[in-house]
Amino acid sequence: MDNKTFTMIKPDAVGNGHIGAILEKICSSGFRIAAMKMTRLTSEKASEFYAIHKGKPFYDELVQFMSSGHIVAAILEKENAVEDFRRLIGATNPEKAEDGTIRKLYAESMGRNAIHGSDSDENAQIEGNFFFSELERF
Ligand code: CMP
Secondary structure, eight states, rough: TEEEEEEOOOOOHHHOOOOOHHHHHHHTOOOEEEEEEEOOOOOOHHHTTGGTTTTTHHHHHHHHHTTTSSSEEEEEEEHHHHHHHHHHOOOGGGGGSTTTHHHHHOOOOSSSSSEOOOOOHHHHHHHHHOOHHHHHHH
């Protein structure tokens, strides 16, 4: 599974009209879109997706934000996908993200940071399964 990662373009970037530019950057960086959908998370689904952060000070705000508008969820393929994609999106806090990264270009703040990227091969699989059926994934 080290050739796949999972991403979501978050409600801030979707609302600000950055879907096309972000997908272009992802594809021109060598990732293949294996599955993709534009959808919305209920607050229950967002709570479930971010259950690992439950109890942290930013959790309620995170769940509220992620259920506030449309998102684009996708499974991406590339050799060394998880690590290469995290480099492409940049640091969680856009003020610390390197020039040219997706968060540096499009994120508004630490909370509204434009895009998600899985942090491990295991989570890439769990997160992809959360959004896509077996038929959609293959
Ligand atoms: P992401 O790594 O995609 O998923 C968890 C999100 O929580 C993270 O992006 C941030 O948008 C958000 N968040 C808000 N505040 C913090 C914080 N202090 N530390 C880490 N993540 C935060």
